[in-house]
Amino acid sequence: xxxxxxxxxxxxxxxxxxxxxxxxxxxxxxxxxxxxxxxxxxxxxxxxxxxxxxxxxxxxxxxxxxxxxxxxxxxxxxxxxxxxxxxxxxxxxxxxxxxxxxxxxxxxxxxxxxxxxxxxxxxxxxxxxxxxxxxxxxxxxxxxxxxxxxxxxxxxxxxxxxxxxxxxxxxxxxxx
Amino acid sequence: xxxxxxxxxxxxxxxxxxxxxxxxxxxxxxxxxxxxxxxxxxxxxxxxxxxxxxxxxxxxxxxxxxxxxxxxxxxxxxxxxxxxxxxxxxxxxxxxxxxxxxxxxxxxxxxxxxxxxxxxxxxxxxxxxxxxxxxxxxxxxxxxxxxxxxxxxxxxxxxxxxxxxxxxxxxxxxxxxxxxxxxxxxxxxxxxxxxxxxxxxxxxxxxxxxxxxxxxxxxxxxxxxxxxxxxxxxxxxxxxxxxxxxxxxxxxxxxxxxxxxxxxxxxxxxxxxxxxxxxxxxxxxxxxxxxxxxxxxxxxxxxxxxxxxxxxxxxxxxxxxxxxxxxxxxxxxxxxxxxxxxxxxxxxxxxxxxxxxxxxxxxxxxxxxxxxxxxxxxxxxxxxxxxxxxxxxxxxxxxxxxxxxxxxxxxxxxxxxxxxxxxxxxxxxxxxxxxxxxxxxxxxxxxxxxxxxxxx
Numbered sequence: 001x002x003x004x005x006x007x008x009x010x011x012x013x014x015x016x017x018x019x020x021x022x023x024x025x026x027x028x029x030x031x032x033x034x035x036x037x038x039x040x041x042x043x044x045x046x047x048x049x050x051x052x053x054x055x056x057x058x059x060x061x062x063x064x065x066x067x068x069x070x071x072x073x074x075x076x077x078x079x080x081x082x083x084x085x086x087x088x089x090x091x092x093x094x095x096x097x098x099x100x101x102x103x104x105x106x107x108x109x110x111x112x113x114x115x116x117x118x119x120x121x122x123x124x125x126x127x128x129x130x131x132x133x134x135x136x137x138x139x140x141x142x143x144x145x146x147x148x149x150x151x152x153x154x155x156x157x158x159x160x161x162x163x164x165x166x167x168x169x170x171x172x173x174x175x176x
Numbered sequence: 177x178x179x180x181x182x183x184x185x186x187x188x189x190x191x192x193x194x195x196x197x198x199x200x201x202x203x204x205x206x207x208x209x210x211x212x213x214x215x216x217x218x219x220x221x222x223x224x225x226x227x228x229x230x231x232x233x234x235x236x237x238x239x240x241x242x243x244x245x246x247x248x249x250x251x252x253x254x255x256x257x258x259x260x261x262x263x264x265x266x267x268x269x270x271x272x273x274x275x276x277x278x279x280x281x282x283x284x285x286x287x288x289x290x291x292x293x294x295x296x297x298x299x300x301x302x303x304x305x306x307x308x309x310x311x312x313x314x315x316x317x318x319x320x321x322x323x324x325x326x327x328x329x330x331x332x333x334x335x336x337x338x339x340x341x342x343x344x345x346x347x348x349x350x351x352x353x354x355x356x357x358x359x360x361x362x363x364x365x366x367x368x369x370x371x372x373x374x375x376x377x378x379x380x381x382x383x384x385x386x387x388x389x390x391x392x393x394x395x396x397x398x399x400x401x402x403x404x405x406x407x408x409x410x411x412x413x414x415x416x417x418x419x420x421x422x423x424x425x426x427x428x429x430x431x432x433x434x435x436x437x438x439x440x441x442x443x444x445x446x447x448x449x450x451x452x453x454x455x456x457x458x459x460x461x462x463x464x465x466x467x468x469x470x471x472x473x474x475x476x477x478x479x480x481x482x483x484x485x486x487x488x489x490x491x492x493x494x495x496x497x498x499x500x501x502x503x504x505x506x507x508x509x510x511x512x513x514x515x516x517x518x519x520x521x522x523x524x525x526x527x528x529x530x531x532x533x534x535x536x537x538x539x540x541x542x543x544x545x546x547x548x549x550x551x552x553x554x555x556x557x558x559x560x561x562x563x564x565x566x567x568x569x570x571x572x573x574x575x576x577x578x579x580x581x582x583x584x585x586x587x588x589x590x591x592x593x594x595x596x597x598x599x600x601x602x603x604x605x606x607x608x609x610x611x612x613x614x615x616x617x618x619x620x621x622x623x624x625x626x627x628x629x630x631x632x
Contacts, residue, residue, distance in 0.1 A: 023476035026248055027468060030454070033245065033447030037440065058244060059235035062483035065476040074477045075197035075484060078533050080578065082195030090195065097196035101204025105491075108207055109227065116228035143231055 001166075004159050011156035012071050015149055019068020025057040032057070048131035056139055063146040067153035088165060095161035102154040110147035117144050180218065181501025184209045188492070189533070198538050199481070202488035206495040213499070223498040230490045234483065238443060239345045239368055244479040245446035246338055249431075249453045251471050251478075254301060256457035258424055262287070263305050265420035271404035275394025277313060278323045278401055281306045282386045285327025286334055286379075287428055299328030299581045303588040316400035317593050319393060322601025325574055325581040326386060326608075332536065332570045334379035335372035336431055336449075338482075339569070341442060342540045343562045344368030350548035351558045358553055366558040368442045369435050373627045374559035375566060376432075378616055382567070385608045393604075423459075427452045436630060482537055489541035496546070506550040516554040523547045524568050524613075531572025535580065539569060560623045564616060571609035574602050 033054045039045040069075060082090055117140050126134035188205045192198060213219025234240070253259050263284045270276035285302060302324045310320040332339045348366050355363045394401045431449040434440040440448065457463045496502065512518040526547075530539055544565065552558055573580040576599040585598060616622055 019476065019480075020473065023472040026244055026472045026475040026479070029241075030245060030248055030447055030450040033241075033444065034451040037444045037448060041439065054241060055236055055238065058241045058479075061244060061476050062480045063235070065480040066484055069477040069480040069484075070197070072477060074481050075199055076481060076535055076537070077195045077197050078192045079195045080533065080583075081193055085195075093194045093196055097194070097200065097204070100208075101191075101196065102200045104211075105200060105203045105207055108211070108224075109231075112225060113228040113231075116232075139235065140228075140232060142235070143228055 001163070005163060008156045008159040008163070011152045015067035015153055015156075016071055018149070019065040019071075022061050022064040025061050029054050029057045029061070046131075048127075048129050049133055052127060052129070052133045056133065056135070059139060059142060063142050064149070066146060067149040070150075070153050070157065091161040091164040095158050095165065098154045098158040098161065102157070103151060106147050106151035106154055110144060110151065113140075113143045113147060117141055177218070178500040178504035180209065180213065181496050181499035181504065184492075184496065184499070185501070192533065198534070199484035199488040202485070202492045202538075202542065206488075206492040210495045210498070213495075219495075220498060223494060226494060227491060230494065231487055234486055234490065237345065239341070239348075240483075240486075242341050242368070242441075242443040242446040243338055243482055244475055245443065245450050246336060246341065247478050248471065248475045249446065249450040251474050252450065252453035252457055253424065255467055255471050255474075256453075256460060256462040258453075258456055258460070259284070259301060260305055261420045262424055263302075265417050267309070267404075269417060269421075273394075274398060274403045275390050275401040276403065277306070277310050277315065278319065278390045278394070279387055281310070281323050282327045282330070282383060282390065285324075285330050286383045287424065298331050299325060299584040300588050302328050303585045307585075307589060307593075311590075311593070313404055314399075314402045316397070316601075318597035318601030319400050320601070321585055321589065321593060321598040322603070322605055323386075323390065325579075325585050325598070325602050326605035328584075329570045329573050329581050330379075330382065330386070332573075333375055333382065333563070333566045335375050336435070336442060336445065339536045339540070339566055340371050340375055340562070341368050342482075342537065343544065343566060344371040344442075346540055346544045347371070347548055347552075347558050347562045350545060351552055353549040354552035357549065366562075369438075370559050370627050371562045372432070372435055372442065373630050374623045375563050376436075377622050377626055378563055378567065378612065381615075381622070382608070382612055385612065386605065389604055389608060423456050427456065438630070485537050486541050489538065489545075492542060493545055502546060502549075505546050506553075509547065509550040510554070516551070516556055519551055519554060520556065520564075523551060524564065527565060527568055528572045528575075531569050531580075532575075532578035536569050536573075557620060557624055559627055560616070560620045563623045564613065567609060567613055567616070571606060571613070574606055574609065576602065 032050055036047055036051050036054070039047055082093070085093075117137070120137035120140045123137070124134070125136040125140070126132070127136060184205065187209075188202060191201050191205055207224075210219055210221070210224055214221035214224075263280065266280040266284055267277055270280050273279075281302060284306075285298065307320060307324055310323075311317060331337055344366070345368060348368075351366050352363060390401070427449060430452065431445045434448065435442055435445045454463060457467065493502075509519040509522070512522060514521070527539060527543060530543060534542075548561065551561060574582070576582060579602070582598055582602065586595060589598070
């Protein structure tokens with residue numbers, strides 16, 4: 001039981017750190033995109049590379065912060081019934097959901113993406129745009145990263161809920 | 177085959193009611209149906225191979241980059257307390273008149289909700305900021321609650337709102353699909369900018385209708401909306417008032433204006449708007465590390481939530497159409513009595529009901545891609561359709577007993593405020609909304625005239 005608690009806390013810590021880190025990219029996106037607009041309308045300079053970097057940052061933010069958002073319980077729920085339920089019952093829903101819905105999605109997404117990503121690496125795929133960034137293979141790799149993060153997060157959530165159901169967790173709620 | 181698609185939709189709705197996150201419910205159920213069907217030989221498993229490139233398409237969709245940027249702008253305005261100061265300044269300005277506080281709430285809702293567009297955030301903010309003041313000033317509880325709910329959802333239909341960005345993107349691809357299915361070769365396009373411009377007149381008309389109703393209520397029931405006594409109003413000079421009103425106003429006008437005159441795409445305007453919001457916060461000395469951490473953190477989490485639903489919905493629609501669900505809905509809508517009008521009525525009613533359990537993000541990503549191509553193929557105008565859907569969803573969020581806005585307000589309202597009073601308070605606003613839908617149905621020109629003027 002103690003080992004499970006430590007494992008869950010460890011997975012959460014890694015996912016949360018990644019999420020908090022990429023969150024700062026939203027600031028960089030604002031600045032970079034504003035610069036792109038300023039250069040285009042002020043000086044007639046188009047900077048495709050910088051513009052594509054905004055796309056890269058955007059993708060990195062919403063993918064890599066997903067597990068963090070899951071830990072913070074930010075993903076929208078239809079809670080018309082759930083809000084009246086006991087913490088135990090909610091933990092049961094999340095235990096089943098984590099194992100039967102989220103985990104398969106993460107695993108299948110990873111399995112389906114391996115070929116897709118390997119192909120991009122073999123060609124060291126670059127941007128189709130002239131002047132674009134030559135890192136499309138890295139961008140596509142993010143899909144595998146998020147799949148791994150979500151699979152780990154699903155197990156950690158399930159662990160949390162299991163501990164709650166066993167009454168072993170110090171937390172009243174599976175979420176913090 | 178199409179029956180399985182229908183069954184899948186039903187199962188998704190049922191599992192959603194357990195309260196497991198929407199994004200992963202959509203993806204998980206669709207996956208189980210896909211894998212189960214493949215094992216039974218009823219589903220072409222190869223279809224699932226399209227998933228990585230679908231996800232990649234979402235990652236590189238340039239239109240949707242506007243979403244995090246608009247969220248950043250809205251969260252920045254909220255965290256730097258510019259929203260609260262705006263509300264207070266306006267309350268000073270209008271408070272001396274009967275009904276003035278109500279009018280303030282509607283105007284601030286229209287201005288600020290526009291930038292965040294997340295129903296919950298706006299209703300909660302307004303509920304926390306304005307509701308205690310209104311109740312303390314002796315406003316009728318129902319009227320106060322109704323005004324706040326209506327004002328909080330108003331931002332959905334007033335550009336620039338996130339709902340219009342998402343709807344615009346979905347309708348644009350539905351329009352391509354509809355034209356392709358009709359064999360049109362010189363395809364026309366619609367953009368998020370078109371939808372922004374088209375929503376402007378209906379949005380402003382709705383604000384005007386809300387204000388007229390409040391003025392009427394203040395005249396008809398004077399005790400329900402008393403004026404704030406002179407000695408209780410803050411000592412705010414005209415200069416302070418202007419310094420608080422003007423900057424956020426200028427920001428919204430600049431963002432909208434640059435899109436309308438065609439100088440910037442919505443994404444670019446959103447970036448400039450976010451930068452502007454940072455400058456406004458800096459000018460007030462509220463752009464330290466603490467604020468930036470909070471704003472970036474919340475922006476990333478909200479963005480992630482939106483895009484995960486998009487990815488879940490895209491897996492759902494992949495499986496749904498592989499089972500022939502798209503085709504079935506298309507045929508069903510095409511064979512309804514009453515042609516385009518009948519189909520439109522059915523779709524609007526279905527979306528209204530779905531609005532009780534789903535937020536606009538899920539409806540936009542799951543339902544609109546299925547129904548919009550069929551409706552557009554019947555010759556409906558894409559911009560008009562988008563605006564009608566937006567107003568319809570806004571109405572749904574206001575409608576008891578399941579409207580989202582009502583739940584959010586209930587969450588922050590004092591226990592002394594009866595739920596029944598909230599319900600009674602929103603009824604007039606719901607009637608205004610329905611009236612607006614009728615008006616736009618009778619005169620589609622209210623939507624299509626301005627985009628035609630600006631772009632053609």
